[in-house]
Amino acid sequence: MEKGAVLEMRGICKYFPGVRALEQVDFTLRGGEIHALMGENGAGKSTLIKVLTGVYPKDGGNIHLAGTDSAVNIRSPQDAQNLGIATVYQEITLCPNLTVAENMYIGRTKSRLTNWKKINEDAGKLLESLAIPALPTQQLGSCSIAVQQMVAIARAVDMDCKVLILDEPTSSLDEQEVEKLFKLMRQLKEKGVGIIFVTHFLEQVYEVCDRITVLRDGKLVGEYIIEDLPRVQLVSKMLGKDFDDMADIKSESDTEKIDYNSTPVYEAHELAGTTGIKPFDFSIHKGEVNGFTGLLGSGRSECVRAIFGADKVTGGTVKIDGKTVHINKPLDAMKNGISYLPEDRKRDGIVGDLSVRENIILALQVMKGFFKPFSRAQAEAFADEYIKLLNIKTASSDTPIKSLSGGNQQKVILARWLLANPKYLLLDEPTRGIDIGTKVEIQKLVLKLASEGKSVTFISSEIDEMIRTCSRLVVMRDGKVVGELKGDDLNQNKIMATIAGGESK
């Protein structure tokens, strides 16, 4: 084994029927480093992690750990844990109704009698040493998501792990929470723990990591020291082609082209709902891309949900092309040419067990009516058309959508709403948790739709992305619209200031 390495994976192969998920992949983790595992959706990151943690049996290759002479055989997550490989997943896998200490020690008290007093003390010391702001006796569910995430890490650390895997731990955290998490990661690094960090956020990789391993299509592209690999190169290595500069897609939707004197496609006056947002006015013109921005919980998602009638609407008037309409439920909105891509893809977007085809035709089918099902051939034609158009990677249109990767699931949902041929699209976080290539594809698609005369409302927590795509931003704070920015005001500083409420001073 290489000197200083805590983990060596050599020639790892994993096959699924018809797919080579991993082909001769090598991976080396040294003690006291944070090692980013990068790749597009479907590149094999998750599979590699699952082989390492014993979720999948490997079809070839060896895994060596520091301190063991021969290759280890990891047959179950339990094995992995006993060998000092701990994993913290994107979704919290702890029990919210137990206390912090209980969560940290559950399932590993083994034969010793459960001495809660001692356990609480131990937990307290550990939490303190890692500077995690939580009490051992506090219910886990009452902590913020970030703290819960940290408790999961503390649990892993206490198990004396040598290898810590963080699988997209930051995707549901806000900026400050991410900062706290990074601090904890750096502390662990000092203690000699090897950390594997899986994420989609490039900024975070460059902020915290020492080394990067890039995978593409189940094969190893290479291992790099972070200083030697500028961002653009990383992206091009992940995509396997020269990356067309992100700046290229800078909004060409010339604001001049939009006729602001025409009747808006959609216009709401004093629209109010039950979800804690103040009544708001809003309008959008043909061919316009605008956005709602604000911190998490500022009410930006609630606004678009109110527009779509997803939650109960309690007041206000809505005009479509100048005509007053009533939108009280999603079907009303759909019939008026509005589409809504929800924020939580898993909960509100996909119908997991249904095929890609059924997921694509769903909205159009519902609009067409209960008694007029599409023929199988027609449905297949629609599905094939959009699978090709959006470049959706799926074995066939019969594949259940839940077996697709996140980015491809998102494309299926987009396909569903494009097929419905709306004049106004509401896209709430369409690029969350998906790889950079797909992100750019979606941004380009948004601008293309606008140039075809559709109106789009776009929400993203990445301000860069909003600036690139939107020509107007509605800023929200605490459930209220606090500003509208366009033209030269559309820059990071101005947006931040408006979000924070600095503009009034």
Add this chain to the structure above:
Amino acid sequence: MTSSGNKTLKKNGSIGGFFNKLIHQQIFIPLAALFLLIIFNLIADPSFFKITMGESANGYNVLSGYLITIIDRASELAILAIGMTLVTSASGGQDISVGSAIAIAGSVILRVLCGTNSRPDHMQAPIIVAFLVCCVVAMLFGAFNGVLVSYFKIQPMVATLILFTAGRSIAAWINNNELPVISDPEFAYYGNFIPGIPIPTPVFITAACIIVIALVLKFTNLRLYSQSVGINSDSSRLNGINPQVVKLITFVILGLCVAVAGFIKVSRLSTINYSVVAKDIEMDAILAVALGGNALSGGKFNMTASIIGAYVIQFLTTTLFKFNVSSTAIAAYKAVVVIILVVLSAPIVREKLGKLKEKVLPSKSAKEAA
């Protein structure tokens, strides 16, 4: 990914390939069970499959034999399996009140036909009227269950427990606790034989129901809607489907199935026994759905598999009767068979079996990958 594997195998066109494709089909489990029962009976006593033309009590030529018994007696169960499959798919739960609801439906028919006198010389209303009234009542009770489940969000089993408990009392109350008897032989046609036709009438009624549901599934979006609601009701709502209405509709359809099954049941005997009629049939109906490989937690369903499941259950019951298993012990035998079937159809076992097979006869796709 399995589908792509299947495709390569399909190209092989070999028997192994065909078998492999079949084993991945949901319908494989009930078909395999049916096949095993047939083999067992062939070995134990081939005369099981003998069908003879004999004279019935009222002098007509009718077919008789165990097979005829099976397709005749399974009728109510098969019809109920249709509705139960839909309810399971959309609500992710089961209706345990169908047996009691059949008692109500049967009681309503007899009440309409008898009028005020419980032993009339001739029927007081046309049969079709009695049947339609029974349909309306049964659908209303279905809607009652449906409203509890969809609008009040009560667990289906708990919601239908109400009618399960109260149904047989309501049935008795409808006829003032009397036991009406219809002496007109015409009424008995629907549960037995129509003069001159050697096949039992319930077989035709069941066939009609199966055709109707096949047409409904083909010409409406019932399948897409109920599956989609059963899998993810939030997504369905955001796609313009009203999950509550969809769930309600499935319960009303089950109500209609109950009405038809109740009609056959009372016609068989021309009378009713409130506490015994269709007893435990709800469990058999749920079992039929499970045997068909459908997830009882809702979502995707295979109607054909459920219906075959119903016939498998009746096949098993009749086989046990033939071997003189006492009617009290039948439940225990059934339980054993059910355990085997349900364990075999569990995805985890099927996966293991698939892997075992892969080891013994490596398939082409695995070779390619290696």
